[in-house]
Amino acid sequence: MTALKHLFSPIQIGNMTASNRLLMSAMSINFGVDEDGCVNEQLIEYFTARAKGGVGMMLVGGGAVHPTGLELPHLPTLWDDSCIPSLKKMVAAVKPYGTKFGVQLMHGGRQSYHDNKVAPSPIPAPAVVKGIPKELSIPEIKELVQAFGDSALRCRQAGFDFVEIHGAHGYLINQFLSLNSNKRTDEYGGSFENRSRFLLELFRDIREKCGADFPVGIRMNGQDYIKDGLILEDALRLAPILEKEGAAYLHVSAGVYGSTQLTIPSMYVEHGCFIHLAEAVKKAVSIPVITVGRIKDPRMAEKIIAEGKADAVALGRSVIADPEYPNKAKAGAFADIRPCMGCCLGCIHAVLALEPGSCVVNPEVGREYLLKDExxxxxxxxxxxxxxxxxxxxxxxxxxxxxxxxxxxxxxxxxxxxxxxxxxxxxxxxxxxxxxxxxxxxxxxxxxxxxxxxxxxxxxxxxxxxxxxxxxxxxPEMPIIKGLFQTQMELMTVTDVLAKESEPGEKVIILGGGQAGLVLADFLAEKGKEVALLNRKAHFGEEMSSNDRFYLRERLKRDRVKLYKKVSVQKFTADGADFRSDGNPVSLRGFDTVILSEKMDxxxxxxxxxxxxxxxxxxxxxxxxxxxxxxxxxxxxxxxxxx
Ligand SMILES: Cc1cc2nc3c(=O)[nH]c(=O)nc-3n(C[C@H](O)[C@H](O)[C@H](O)COP(=O)(O)O)c2cc1C
Ligand code: SF4
The missing domain is CATH 3.40.50.720 (NAD(P)-binding Rossmann-like Domain)
Structure with missing residues (x-):
């Protein structure tokens, strides 16, 4: 008998009953498809491992409904009937484990990684992806509406239990909804009704083609966290409309490319960071509402449901890191869960660099098919x-x-x-x-x-x-730099400081702009020390994921750490250093400590x-x-x- 009785109670979604309230959220993992986008054994075994792990519901990520909407190169394509046989094979492999299996229907719009991007308006994505998208004509919009319906039907024909429309995260549907990306003056732009039209039309097309008994959920943003983006009031207005249209559930997430709060936040962000958004939406509808975002501890997931803040909890990275998370949680073996560390490096950073998704703490990700007969x-x-x-x-x-x-x-x-x-x-x-x-x-x-x-x-x-x-x-290596060993300043290494073998003074120069140097700067600045960081390279924290670095850079700005890049040191002096940074001469004086954090030996x-x-x-x-x-x-x- 599990202690998490709310989390491990069944949930009714439309006419589908899932055995527990954990959903593996859609994640574009960028592996496991052939050159035509048909799923192969690699993706099948990746999902089979997670179904075996006991998750109640699970979504295939990034199912591309149209060639213009393929977000990343190695994602499942749904725009052609030829995808159906391999999808059927995947459903058959997962079925024995009882997990309800769905596909997320996606169109990347301006956030797609190719040169034929389309969007409501010709405005480039605010970050990550470059290139001006082509503005969609009305016939092209109608074609995309049909593409969503046709793709959903293919999923149903392949045997999936449900589909989820990706209306969040700054992708095409979100681009229509948001004034930040939609400047149209026709019936798809301007008023809230017009901006919602694309979503409602495609939703109706799916229902018409798949039948009212096929559950269709919608992922939506509770906040875009960007200028002129959707805010919670918009989500609260949209949610009852979607319920009335027949949505099976609402999955409330947040953020777009370039937002101030990221969709996939790193370890710096509090656990359960988007719960308040789902909680607010839940008050506006009576269909199931799903929450997501850094929910790592199963006991937190249980509490969310017990307190009525959401009806189900989506886990992303936690089930990449440990496919057995649900079974272990159910058994109360919390300490046995292999913990996602929120680094974002192996997963989202890799896929946005167009590499296969993986995981720092779980090298088995994507290799399940190779290891199963080991x-x-x-x-x-x-x-x-x-x-x-x-x-x-x-x-x-x-x-x-x-x-x-x-x-x-x-x-x-x-x-x-x-x-x-x-x-x-x-x-x-x-x-x-x-x-x-x-x-x-x-x-x-x-x-x-x-x-x-x-x-x-x-x-x-x-x-x-x-x-x-x-x-x-x-x-840490000791570099040979003029004056370094003659300086009056205390000389120590990053490991000495963190191991508390050396205590830095009040004014510190850190040599090295990689992850170790940056986090050390944060550590010392938080203690009230004045910190200058010298980086010989053009970029800081190159070995970190951009999501993780984003929050660290904000902290360093807040604590006024002085960052110098493209540094060439001329000499260390008794109490400082003379160097060029970005071609400009700089002299630092009045410092008492130098900490080495450059290369490791x-x-x-x-x-x-x-x-x-x-x-x-x-x-x-x-x-x-x-x-x-x-x-x-x-x-x-x-x-x-x-x-
Ligand atoms: C590698 C990766 C790919 C993702 N791709 C998608 C996607 O295709 N669709 C989507 O709605 N969310 C996507 N997400 C976001 C997750 O579904 C989830 O909302 C996010 O990771 C926060 O949940 P977590 O803290 O439990 O990981 C992706 C996340 C990761 C790590
Ligand atoms: S790579 Fe890092 S953030 Fe991504 S799933 Fe693994 S541990 Fe979590």
Whole structure:
């Protein structure tokens, strides 16, 4: 019996009954289709894994109703009957697990990634996508109305249980609704009635073609968070109209490209950030209302429903990170959920860079079809992992799951390496959540971690490993710059400061404009210190997702951190530095501390000893070469799976 009795109670949506109130929201994942946009085994297994995970309802993201509306290159296309057989195959694979399966009908409008963009008016997207869209003529609008209806019918013919119209996030329907993007003077522009016309016409076309018994939900924005965009009052006006038209549910989200509050917010944003919008819409209608947005903890989802703020809860990234989230939540095994850290790097940042979607904490995303028939090794090995940072722990977990006997030795008294330090800075505690997950998994699979233990002869003689994995991480490099070692200022590294081994003064120069330098600047500025950050590159935080960086930059502006880019340092002085930034000379004086946060150097102290004694030594993570957590985690798991 689950403790989350509201969340795991059935919900009636039109004539469809879902077994629980968790919906996997539509996500354009940019993989799993062939050159014609027909879904293939990769997408089928991705969804099958999530249906097995127990989610009550699930949506395929980015189903393109028309060639002009294909948002990203590798999304399912619905504009031709040839898509139906592969969709049928996907429905058949998911059906046995009882999840109600739907497709989101999408037209990207001006936010599409191709050169034949169309929109209500020829105004480019405010951010992310470039190019002026062509203004739609009335016959073209009528063609698109039909395209929505025809696509919905194909979904019904393929066996899907429902469809959702994507009326949110600044895509075509939202572009018609919003004055920010709709400057038309005909019957599709101007008044609220005219701006809603496109949505209502296509909704009616879908109903006519699919029948009134086929549930059609609508995703709408409760707020666009952009100048002249939709506001909550517009949503409250639209919602009862949609109910009257026969909408099966309303799914209330927010934001468009370039909005001040992003649709897919990073770890800096509070959990449940859009609940208030759904709550307001729920008061205006009696059909089910779904909420979304950083709802990570199942207990929060339960509370939302128990308190009547929404009827169901949509999860996006949480079910990318852990397909088994619903089953674990139902069983009360909350700590076993592999937590999304809200970094946005593997998922939305990747797909908007036109790469396949993935996940920093779950390298299995998109590889489910390759892993489903994975065989365990015939012979279990004795394996020593040196270093209990994220790479070492991730590798040890997979090795133990594969039946090997695994020991980790860790030089320090704690696990987590630099990631543990990275979680200490303001607003970034969630990056540490994955360490808690890995730690619990290692306990479950009986991996012993020996703390305060170096990879020396003693442990090697005792364990006698057949394979050794070196995962000793990296430390900041000391650059050679004129005056740096003669300065009167205190010299320290980012890791010294975060590990509290050094205490900076009140006026600090940080050298390095990557993620580590930026979050350190935020950490120190929040303590009231004056911070100047010198970045040799043209861009700051290049290795971060743009969503994550967006919030961090706002914080740095608020705390008046002085950012210098394209820096070439001439010399450090007794109390400052002389350099050029963007071609202009700058002299900083009166500083008391310099913190180095530029390049990282691999730590491989134990390598020679290990190589002298063992034939099979593998190097992973930052110890191999300092990189992002995502690359390190996926490589660690891949090597572990090869053993
Ligand atoms: C990779 C990715 C792709 C997305 N694509 C879509 C989409 O096609 N349609 C849509 O309505 N929302 C899309 N979203 C937004 C999610 O459905 C969801 O609203 C958002 O991620 C916030 O929920 P979360 O905090 O639970 O992730 C996408 C999100 C991600 C991470
Ligand atoms: S990449 Fe980051 S934000 Fe995206 S699902 Fe994975 S952990 Fe969450």
């Amino acid at each position: 065989k365990k090794p015939e012979k279990a090995r004795q394996i020593l992992v040196v270093g209990a940072g994220p790479s070492g722990m991730a590798a040890a977990r997979i090795l133990a799951m594969r039946g090997h006997s695994v020991t980790i030795c860790e030089k320090q008294g704690k696990s987590g390496g630099v990631l543990r330090l990275a979680a200490k800075v303001p607003g970034r505690g969630e990056v540490g959540d994955i360490l808690g997950f890995l730690q619990r998994e290692l306990e479950k699979y009986k991996v012993e971690i020996r703390y305060n233990t170096e990879a020396g002869p003693e442990i090697l003689d005792e364990i006698r490993p057949e394979t050794v994995i070196l995962a000793t991480g990296s430390l 691999s730590v491989r102290d134990a390598l020679q000893l290990l190589k002298d004694r063992f034939a099979d030594v593998r190097i992973i993570g930052d110890a191999k070469s300092p990189r992002t957590l995502m690359l390190c985690m996926s490589e660690a798991e891949e090597i572990a799976r090869s053993l």
